Amino acid sequence: MNGGASWADQWDNSAKGGRIGGGAVVQSSGGGAASNSNTAKYKEKLGHGLDKTKAVASSGFKKLKTGSAMGFRWVKDKYHKTTNKH
Numbered sequence: 001m002n003g004g005a006s007w008a009d010q011w012d013n014s015a016k017g018g019r020i021g022g023g024a025v026v027q028s029s030g031g032g033a034a035s036n037s038n039t040a041k042y043k044e045k046l047g048h049g050l051d052k053t054k055a056v057a058s059s060g061f062k063k064l065k066t067g068s069a070m071g072f073r074w075v076k077d078k079y080h081k082t083t084n085k086h
Helices: 033-083
Strands: none
């Protein structure tokens, strides 16, 4: 196994093992120009992914809005046909 650590110990984010509410341990790589360029590269990729997600969500919302409007119009027309008896 991993040095005798249990599965729960591997996934414990608290500063003291088993204590609830402890802060997560964050390790830094030391910073520097290489770290900043990697961060910029990942931000750029993330930005492109978010642009695609936004476009897909916008398209889906437009389809939902159009379909809902058509459905409500159909129900409204059916209701008026049954209530407008002369």
